[in-house]
Amino acid sequence: xxxxxxxxxxxxxxxxxxxxxxxxxxxxxxxxxxxxxxxxxxxxxxxxxxxxxxxxxxxxxxxxxxxxxxxxxxxxxxxxxxxxxxxxxxxxxxxxxxxxxxxxxxxxxxxxxxxxxxxxxxxxxxxxxxxxxxxxxxxxxxxxxxxxxxxxxxxxxxxxxxxxxxxxxxxxxxxxxxxxxxxxxxxxxxxxxxxxxxxxxxxxxxxxxxxxxxxxxxxxxxxxxxxxxxxxxxxxxxxxxxxxxxxxxxxxxxxxxxxxxxxxxxxxxxxxxxxxxxxxxxxxxxxxxxxxxxxxxxxxxxxxxxxxxxxxxxxxxxxxxxxxxxxxxxxxxxxxxxxxxxxxxxxxxxxxxxxxxxxxxxxxxxxxxxxxxxxxxxxxxxxxxxxxxxxxxxxxxxxxxxxxxxxxxxxxxx
Ligand SMILES: Cc1ncc(COP(=O)(O)O)c(C=O)c1O
Numbered sequence: 001x002x003x004x005x006x007x008x009x010x011x012x013x014x015x016x017x018x019x020x021x022x023x024x025x026x027x028x029x030x031x032x033x034x035x036x037x038x039x040x041x042x043x044x045x046x047x048x049x050x051x052x053x054x055x056x057x058x059x060x061x062x063x064x065x066x067x068x069x070x071x072x073x074x075x076x077x078x079x080x081x082x083x084x085x086x087x088x089x090x091x092x093x094x095x096x097x098x099x100x101x102x103x104x105x106x107x108x109x110x111x112x113x114x115x116x117x118x119x120x121x122x123x124x125x126x127x128x129x130x131x132x133x134x135x136x137x138x139x140x141x142x143x144x145x146x147x148x149x150x151x152x153x154x155x156x157x158x159x160x161x162x163x164x165x166x167x168x169x170x171x172x173x174x175x176x177x178x179x180x181x182x183x184x185x186x187x188x189x190x191x192x193x194x195x196x197x198x199x200x201x202x203x204x205x206x207x208x209x210x211x212x213x214x215x216x217x218x219x220x221x222x223x224x225x226x227x228x229x230x231x232x233x234x235x236x237x238x239x240x241x242x243x244x245x246x247x248x249x250x251x252x253x254x255x256x257x258x259x260x261x262x263x264x265x266x267x268x269x270x271x272x273x274x275x276x277x278x279x280x281x282x283x284x285x286x287x288x289x290x291x292x293x294x295x296x297x298x299x300x301x302x303x304x305x306x307x308x309x310x311x312x313x314x315x316x317x318x319x320x321x322x323x324x325x326x327x328x329x330x331x332x333x334x335x336x337x338x339x340x341x342x343x344x345x346x347x348x349x350x351x352x353x354x355x356x357x358x359x360x361x362x363x364x365x366x367x368x369x370x371x372x373x374x375x376x377x378x379x380x381x382x383x384x385x386x387x388x389x390x391x392x393x394x395x396x397x398x399x400x401x402x403x404x405x406x407x408x409x410x411x412x413x414x
Pocket of ligand 1: 120216
C-alpha cells in the first residue's frame with residue numbers, strides 16, 4: 001500500500017482507467033471524507049527536530065513544505081500518472097512551467113533540442129529564445145516529416161519535443177517513429193498531450209519518455225485554473241525534476257491541484273462528448289462555401305487521419321481549426337478581416353484564447369496564441385491570417401453552428 005513512506009489509496013492492481021480517474025490518490029484523512037480533501041497549508045508540523053532533519057535530508061518520506069510536497073498535489077500527481085500509465089508525475093504552476101521544468105531538469109549549456117515548428121507559440125519562444133540564453137540550441141522541424149527530425153539530430157541532441165495534435169493546426173506526429181529516432185540518438189522524447197489528454201491518447205504506450213500537460217485545458221475542463229504537469233519515469237521525476245522544483249519553485253498551488261484533480265474525474269466523458277460535437281462541427285464547416293479548409297484529425301481529408309485514428313481513440317478531439325475564404329486571393333489583410341468578422345458575429349462562443357473548457361471558445365491564432373511569433377515563424381507553422389480555431393465545449397452543436405453561420409453567410413456573398 002505504501003510505495004515509499006506515503007500510503008496509496010487501496011485499489012486492485014488492474015483497476016481500469018475510469019476507476020483510476022475517480023479514485024487514484026491517497027487514502028482519506030482520519031475523518032473519512034469521500035471527496036478528496038484540500039490541504040491548504042504551506043507547511044507541515046514535524047513531530048520533533050530529529051525527524052524534521054531526516055525528512056529534510058530525504059532520509060524519510062513525508063509532507064514537509066508545499067513548494068515540493070503537499071497531499072492534494074500528490075493526489076493529482078498520482079491520478080494523472082496512473083491515467084498516463086507513467087510511473088510518476090510532477091505538478092507545476094502552469095503548462096509553460098512544466099516545459100520550463102522539463103528544460104531545466106534535462107538540459108544544460110551546449111545541449112541541442114529538436115522541436116516541432118508547429119507547437120504552441122509560447123513553447124516556440126521558450127525553446128527558441130529563453131533556453132537559447134542559457135546555451136541550449138533548438139532546431140525547429142516539420143511536425144510530420146520524420147526525415148527532417150532525423151536530419152536535425154546532432155551528437156549533442158538530448159531532447160525531441162512534439163505536441164500531438166498541435167495547436168491550432170491539429171497536425172499529428174508519429175509518436176512511435178519519433179521515439180525510435182530519439183532513442184537511437186540517445187535523446188528523450190517529450191510529447192505535449194494537451195489536446196488529447198490520456199482519455200484519448202497515451203504517448204507512453206508509443207515509446208515517449210515524458211508527457212507534458214497544460215492542466216489549464218481539458219484536465220480542469222471548466223476554465224477555472226492555470227496548472228501543468230510532467231509525467232515520466234520515477235527516476236526522471238525524482239532525480240531530474242524534484243530537485244529543480246525544490247530550488248526553483250514552479251509548484252502547483254494546493255487549491256489549483258484540487259480543482260484539476262476533481263476535473264480528472266469527468267475527463268473521459270467530457271472528452272467523448274466534446275469530440276463527438278467537434279466531429280459534427282468539422283463536417284459541417286467543410287460543407288460551407290465560405291470555408292476554404294478545415295483542420296480536424298477526425299476528418300478523412302486530414303493529412304494524418306489514418307495515423308490519428310490509430311494513435312488516438314475517439315473521433316479526433318475537441319479542437320477544430322478552419323480557414324475562411326478570401327475571395328479573389330485578396331491577401332493576408334483581407335483574410336484577417338474576414339476571420340475577425342466571423343469571430344465578431346458569434347454570440348454564444350466565448351472569444352478567448354483558452355481551450356478545453358465546457359464553454360465553446362473561438363480565437364484567431366495568428367494574433368493571439370501565436371501572436372508573438374514572427375510572420376516567418378507563423379508561415380513555417382502554417383498559421384495564416386484567415387485561420388480561426390474553435391475548441392468545442394458542451395454547448396449544443398446546433399447553437400454553435402448557428403453562431404458561426406451568422407458570420408460565414410455574410411462572407412459567402414463577398
Ligand atoms: C498545446 C499547449 N501547450 C501548452 C500551453 C501552455 O499552458 P498554460 O497556459 O497552462 O501555461 C498551451 C496554452 O494554450 C497549449 O495550448
